[in-house]
Structure formats: structure tokens, C-alpha cells
Amino acid sequence: MSVLHTHLRDIDLGRPHTDPPVDLAEALAACHVPGVSIALIEGGEVVDTLAAGVLCADRPEPVTDQTLFQAASISKAVAAACVLRLAADGTLDLDADVNDALTSWRVPANAGWQPRVTLRQLLGHTAGTTVHGLIGYPAGVPVPSVPELLDGRGNSDPVRVVSVPGTRFSYSGGGYTIMQQVLCDVTGRDYADLVAEQVLGPLGMTRSVFGPQPAGSTASGHRPGPVPLAGEAHTYPEMAAAGLWSTPTDLARLFLTLRASLNGEGSALLPRDMAGQMATRSTPHRAYGLGLQVQEPGEPRWIGHSGGNEGFQCDAKLFLDGGRGAVIMTNGDYGYALIAEALLPALAKGLGWPEASATPAGGPAVAGRFVGDDGEFVVTSDGPEFTLTAPGQAPLALRPADHGSWRAAGLNATVRFPSPDTLVIAQDAAPGADIHATLKI
Numbered sequence: 001m002s003v004l005h006t007h008l009r010d011i012d013l014g015r016p017h018t019d020p021p022v023d024l025a026e027a028l029a030a031c032h033v034p035g036v037s038i039a040l041i042e043g044g045e046v047v048d049t050l051a052a053g054v055l056c057a058d059r060p061e062p063v064t065d066q067t068l069f070q071a072a073s074i075s076k077a078v079a080a081a082c083v084l085r086l087a088a089d090g091t092l093d094l095d096a097d098v099n100d101a102l103t104s105w106r107v108p109a110n111a112g113w114q115p116r117v118t119l120r121q122l123l124g125h126t127a128g129t130t131v132h133g134l135i136g137y138p139a140g141v142p143v144p145s146v147p148e149l150l151d152g153r154g155n156s157d158p159v160r161v162v163s164v165p166g167t168r169f170s171y172s173g174g175g176y177t178i179m180q181q182v183l184c185d186v187t188g189r190d191y192a193d194l195v196a197e198q199v200l201g202p203l204g205m206t207r208s209v210f211g212p213q214p215a216g217s218t219a220s221g222h223r224p225g226p227v228p229l230a231g232e233a234h235t236y237p238e239m240a241a242a243g244l245w246s247t248p249t250d251l252a253r254l255f256l257t258l259r260a261s262l263n264g265e266g267s268a269l270l271p272r273d274m275a276g277q278m279a280t281r282s283t284p285h286r287a288y289g290l291g292l293q294v295q296e297p298g299e300p301r302w303i304g305h306s307g308g309n310e311g312f313q314c315d316a317k318l319f320l321d322g323g324r325g326a327v328i329m330t331n332g333d334y335g336y337a338l339i340a341e342a343l344l345p346a347l348a349k350g351l352g353w354p355e356a357s358a359t360p361a362g363g364p365a366v367a368g369r370f371v372g373d374d375g376e377f378v379v380t381s382d383g384p385e386f387t388l389t390a391p392g393q394a395p396l397a398l399r400p401a402d403h404g405s406w407r408a409a410g411l412n413a414t415v416r417f418p419s420p421d422t423l424v425i426a427q428d429a430a431p432g433a434d435i436h437a438t439l440k441i
Contacts, residue, residue: 004050007350011342032224033332035063039248044323056220068218069329071244072307079240080291082198084274094120103185105147115161122175123290124282128163131174139231169286173241180240203253208246210239219331221311229311248327255318300354315339370423372437
């Protein structure tokens, strides 16, 4: 029996009704996720893979370790590696005003004030730009150009600078879309071709491609149920932010190569100093570098990224000391619940991984009483652990998730603390119907 099979036979979903533990097939069903693919990393290399479930709930074809999933925001790590490689050879300047490089579009002025935005700020989500996440374009819907997207002529708001660049962390897929246009304008190249030349090809990521859903073995995205997305998957012209199709093994190659770059190994993709900048926090209190979620400084040190597109959820984590970790990709909207509440804890426990920090990329949870239109929400802490109590309900565990958010186990909701006095609860099944509450003094 493989390593992954061994450690994923008895999974605790962190929910009262899942006692005793369940196996992987039962965990997929409980989370409404049709399929999953996993690459296990030990000793600085991929030592095992495991695929389970089906490509689409309406069809019996099984997921394999060659199946492509949407990598969602893990695309940002690939984009950042490309930018830093071009910065290392002098093609790009990380600290120059991007308006000096842009020819197809420009960062607009605000009431006569012209913000100065740099690639470093865009990479580290400190440029003050809008548009947190993206929903892509369903099959059959016209796909705008990137300049049109940036001006709000698609299905997202215009990308604008709304805070002073360099002063605060604010996760922005819109900022990465600006960066994508910079790459194209400076090099005169198509983005997908450029990144294939600079990153995917050199790393041997032969199963990875940017753009619409490719032909071949690709997973279909799913809503809870599971219900397949119409047309199987959305197209993301915002490729730097969310447009990569890949496999866990290919993505593991990326993070292992970045680790090699950090160690100064000769065959690495980036010079050691560039890799060091990539894996260093862009702001002191946010666990995010340049295109990477990081745990630095402190122990245990790790790099990675998580991601969620319409119908897909994924996560990658690599501990730098010892080269241990995993990449997990799913084809369901509740995939992160499966990953964060079941698979990663099972692997960490079974393989003796070091305990990771309980603080997610965007900042800590805030204990206190938050008052909103739906009543009073209470967040309590016990050391690094947090719980959320909704009106009239039993407490729910909060677990670190992605992009400065926490997961409410069993609620299928994401909890964010955009400021020390604000609580936002986003229900997975009701996009746009967020609950907002303010700290009660």
C-alpha cells in the first residue's frame, strides 16, 4: 500500500457526525467533491501520488495523476517566478513605476492624483489595487481583453488604486492582472507563451498550460451537490491571477525548484537573492511574500499557495527544512474544506510534519463580540485556536485558510477579518451574500 493510501484510510473531517473516521471516498462524498489528486513530497522530491474520484459527477471517467485541474491562485506563484526571472536578467525593474512600462493600458489617476505602482507592490499585494477575486467566464460567454478587464468592461469591477501603494496588504487578483499586461507590453509576447518559455518549460511542467480548458484529461468544476459547472469550467483571461491548468506533480516541481533557488543550488530557476525576496514577507504582519504564501520568520518555515476558482479548490505547502509537503487539487467548491479540515491534518499527523503557524496569510483572527444585522457573533481564542459562535448555534472551530481567511469547520463558510474591528462571513453556497459585523466595545 502506498504512503498516501496508508495515511488517508482514517480521516477525521472535524465534524461531530464523522465519528469514527472515514476513508478518502467517504470524505469526498461528505464534502460534495467529485475528485482529488495529491502529490506527496518527502526529502525534497515527489515520492507518491494518489488520485481518487471522477472527472465529472455526470461521467464515470476516473481522476488520475495526469488529470489537469485549475490551479486558481497558485497561478500567482508561477507568474511571480516569471517576473523575478525577467527581473534577474534586467528585462524588468521591480521598483519602477509600471506606467513607464505599460503601453496598452495605464494605471489611472484618482481625482488628479497619479499613484506610482511597482511590480514589487503588485507581486506582494501592497499596491492598493482593487478586485480581490475573479469569477471567470462560462463557456459560450465572450471573453474580454485584459485592458477591457482592467477598465471594468468584463464581469469584475475596474482595477483601481484605492489606498496609498506600499502602505498596506490587500489581496488583489486585479493587481496581478495589471502585472500580466506589463509582461506582455514589455516583451511583446503572449502571456501564456512567455511563461511557458520562462517557467513551465525549464521546470519540466509538461502537463501545465495557461488559458481555456485544454483538450485531454481535464477535471470539470463542480458546485455543491456535486453539480457540474455549465460547460465544465470557466475561462480566466486574468491568467497571471487564476488561469493555470496543472497537476499536483507539476506544481510540486515549481515549489521544489523555488526551494532549490533559496538554497542557492546551481540548477535553480532563480538567483538566490531573488528567491529570497520572493519568500520574504511583503509586509511585517502578513504571511505573504512575492507571489508566495510564506511562514517567515519563525519555525517551521514553509512556502506555498492556495487557490479557489469557480468549481475548483487547491493548496500547496512545502516545508523548507527537510523538503516535506503536499500539493492537493480538487474539482469542487467545497474542496478547501476537504483539504484543510481533513487531508492536510491527516497527512501532518501520519507523517510527523512540523506544526504550522495558525495565522493565515492575511492576518490574525480577532477575539471579541461582533454585532451585525443577523445578530451577535462571538469569536473566542484558546492559545492559537479560535472558535466562532453564530447566533443561537454551538461554537465552530476556525482553521487557517487562504488569503487572510479562516474556515468555519462544518459551516462551509469563509471568515475574514479585514480590519481589527470587522468580521466578514462568506457562505460558500451564497456568493455575494456576505455577513458583515462590527466589533462591540
